[in-house]
Amino acid sequence: MNDRLPHEKGFHVSWDQIHRDARALAWRLQGVAPEGGWRAVVAITRGGMAPAMIVARELDIRTVDTISVKSYDHQTQSEPRVIKSPDMDIIGDGEGVLIVDDLVDTGKTLEVVRAKMPKAHVATVYAKPMGRSQVNTFVTEVSQDTWIFFPWDMALQYVEPYRGT
Numbered sequence: 001m002n003d004r005l006p007h008e009k010g011f012h013v014s015w016d017q018i019h020r021d022a023r024a025l026a027w028r029l030q031g032v033a034p035e036g037g038w039r040a041v042v043a044i045t046r047g048g049m050a051p052a053m054i055v056a057r058e059l060d061i062r063t064v065d066t067i068s069v070k071s072y073d074h075q076t077q078s079e080p081r082v083i084k085s086p087d088m089d090i091i092g093d094g095e096g097v098l099i100v101d102d103l104v105d106t107g108k109t110l111e112v113v114r115a116k117m118p119k120a121h122v123a124t125v126y127a128k129p130m131g132r133s134q135v136n137t138f139v140t141e142v143s144q145d146t147w148i149f150f151p152w153d154m155a156l157q158y159v160e161p162y163r164g165t
């Protein structure tokens, strides 16, 4: 889907920022938890793993599973493929379960995931408008023409000063 590229803007997220935003997500999820709390978290790998760990820690959820979906090679999108499923004996139809991902973009990944766990509550840290309707709870909306760069894909490096010598 190369007609979405190049993205006009970049949104660079630090570890500190993703930690704060994932905690904000947990706070919201606590407010809409079923009686007795969420019974499990399913992280969509790989990007959902860091936010899912933070949410699970904040909400004291010890049952954490993963679903592996591959949609992108760098910034090039293809049809989402489920590479690994969660333990469906535990997750069932998803009732009382939180699905966590770092972001929703077009919503195609979540479409595939929701079909497997239709009663689960879907949470992402960031959401772009095209995919927003696939998400039950998110923290920050980012415009469709923005590419979000996560800290696990970046490194600190030297930059030239504005005014050279």
Ligand SMILES: O=P(O)(O)OC[C@H]1O[C@H](OP(=O)(O)OP(=O)(O)O)[C@H](O)[C@@H]1O
Residues within 6 Å of the ligand: 044, 045, 046, 047, 048, 069, 070, 071, 072, 073, 080, 101, 102, 103, 104, 105, 106, 107, 108, 109, 110, 131
């Ligand atoms: O809403 P969509 O347009 O489907 O895009 C969102 C998905 O794409 C990215 O994952 P990716 O497939 O790049 O794999 P990764 O998490 O392993 O980096 C991101 O982490 C979401 O899971």
Ligand code: HPA
Residues within 6 Å of the ligand: 072, 103, 105, 146, 147, 148, 149, 150
């Ligand atoms: O904006 C994005 N950033 C990182 N991964 C992504 N996968 C889909 N959209 C994005």
Ligand SMILES: [Mg+2]
Residues within 6 Å of the ligand: 044, 045, 046, 047, 048, 101
């Ligand atoms: Mg992902």
